[in-house]
Amino acid sequence: MAAQGVTKRIEDYSRWYTDVVKMADLADYAAVRGCMIIKPYGYELWENIKSGLDKRFKATGHRNAYFPLLIPMSFIEKEAKHVEGFAPELAIVTHAGGKELDEPLAIRPTSETVIGHAYARWIHSYRDLPVLINQWANVVRWEMRPRLFLRTSEFLWQEGHTAHATEEEAEEETIRMLDIYADFAVKDAAIPVIKGEKSGQEKFAGASRSFTIEAMMGNTWALQSGTSHYLGQNFARAFDIKFLDEENKLKYCYTTSWGVSTRMVGGIVMAHGDDKGLRLPPRLAPIQVVIVPIWRTVDQQGVVMKAIDDIRGALVDAGVRVHVDKREGITPGFKFNDWEMRGVPMRMEIGPRDVEHGTAILARRDMQGKDAKQSVSQDGIAQRVLELLTDIQNHMLAQATEFRDAHLHRANSYDELKEIVTDGWALIPHCGASECEEKIKEETKSSSRCYPIAENKDWDPREKTCPICGKPAVGLAYFARSY
Ligand SMILES: [Zn+2]
Missing domain, CATH: 3.30.930.10 (Bira Bifunctional Protein; Domain 2)
Structure with missing residues (x-):
């Protein structure tokens, strides 16, 4: 913990x-x-x-x-x-x-x-x-x-x-x-x-x-x-x-x-992942929704847990991987942070007032601040959760794609490659020679990742040269720091 x-x-x-x-x-x-x-x-x-x-x-x-x-x-x-x-x-x-x-x-x-x-x-x-x-x-x-x-x-x-x-x-x-x-x-x-x-x-x-x-x-x-x-x-x-x-x-x-x-x-x-910890895509997350009960008195606990049992049942029937955090002696705030750190895509909060109004609070892990939270009706809640999980999945892909695309660059010279690989991937016409790759690795710590299929489809290497060694290029290759 x-x-x-x-x-x-x-x-x-x-x-x-x-x-x-x-x-x-x-x-x-x-x-x-x-x-x-x-x-x-x-x-x-x-x-x-x-x-x-x-x-x-x-x-x-x-x-x-x-x-x-x-x-x-x-x-x-x-x-x-x-x-x-x-x-x-x-x-x-x-x-x-x-x-x-x-x-x-x-x-x-x-x-x-x-x-x-x-x-x-x-x-x-x-x-x-x-x-x-x-x-x-x-x-x-x-x-x-x-x-x-x-x-x-x-x-x-x-x-x-x-x-x-x-x-x-x-x-x-x-x-x-x-x-x-x-x-x-x-x-x-x-x-x-x-x-x-x-x-x-x-x-x-x-x-x-x-x-x-x-x-x-x-x-x-x-x-x-x-x-x-x-x-x-x-x-x-x-x-x-x-x-x-x-x-x-x-x-x-x-x-x-x-x-x-x-x-x-x-x-x-x-x-x-972000500075709060893990963020898991709903389709792979072991727990897709964590339910955090909120109560002060024992009476409230009974009422809240009864409502949660019903909602949990509806979510399980809808095929949602759900976990109820019943830990006692731990504040809801601590639980929120804990599940955020573990990357659970969605948190549901239910307190006495929610039970009274027939509502629940849903909080998304893929968003920050006010936008991340919404109050929803307990009627048809499983359907709403399924829709939101799909939305989170799509949003996470969009976020990752936006980040990636902002860090992919064409390099027209060795100097540009050196600059780009400090914070991104450089696409260059490359000769394919091992010695040339070795030189780049030694001098920039970046390695040849691949000749991307899409970028090479309509690319004609004729008369193009490798900006590193001047030999004829065989295709466009991505260079980047790597694990
Ligand atoms: Zn070369």
Whole structure:
């Protein structure tokens, strides 16, 4: 329970973030550095993220399965780029059952290898394709500089792994899942993400092409919030995933993988939070409405609680996630602050006078001051609450979009880029060279976020040059500070 407020964002954004995560009771540190305990309120938020994604996966023909946590080291080593990318982050089991293992086992950092090994045994003919499988699991990637939700050595995620007969189908799948991630981020998380392709330097270890949704946080830094990879035949060749086509010819499959993790929780905190704490979009909030009873005498308590019981019942029937704060010995004012800090989208206050008039006070978390409060009739209150929750959801997306758009700029020179990335994202024609990206990173601390799909659609790179190094440009890329 939090009596004092969180650190102001302008004073120390990083401390503000940690304060919010801890005081809103989302997570706690664990015994092993870099690991995290996800507390019930944080886990309920993750469960709502899961269900929003899971229903979209299922609606597009994917099925869930589960693959082992332990992966033989020889699997990881089969795809050269993959092992090179993941080796520094691997946690490896060398002993089990009281003796040294013949072959060390990696704790999965991602499952392309172990799933590829299974697909090679399951796929024989074109009739077996496509294979569209997702798994909800935990992974381990050792973190040197951990941050709750954003970078933890163990995290929860989903990883989709699909196999297809043709390049076109696999590429379509890659973009389909990118679109699903963007749809979820915009509609459920109220975060206006930018869809784009990762540069060669930033793409997934072992992928042919990587796509991303990039979100802007409250300090204008970028957060990579979901990725979808076209793996070409790289893993199919490494794991021998082959099929007989309709002409009875043996061919390698084309595969994809895509993932969203508990990082998304950190993204929601930073995209929407303010100096009072968390602000949760109604569609994902574990508690959408908190009811605070107000009374002085025991008689009043009885009358107020009776009215609240009825309203609570009506809200539950309407499918609203509602909580009644019955704590005694705590002032209503303290409760207001406490639930504001936890980001509950709407607060309902009911006192003896409200009962008398058949009304209730509704207060919105997405607005400030007088505008945030309104008195409503108890008749048809569930309908009114549902309308307001939709309004809050839309308003939060509009706020986040307005903030983002105010911090996206075109840069025409390296000097402009340097200036812009101190408080926003810079869009520049870029050459795509790793050395050039490295130079920018070293000198400005900003990195290539993506080549945004929308901005590159009607953009002709011919005769355009990279303002950093003067080489021909390959496309428009966003550069920004990032997590
Ligand atoms: Zn360049």
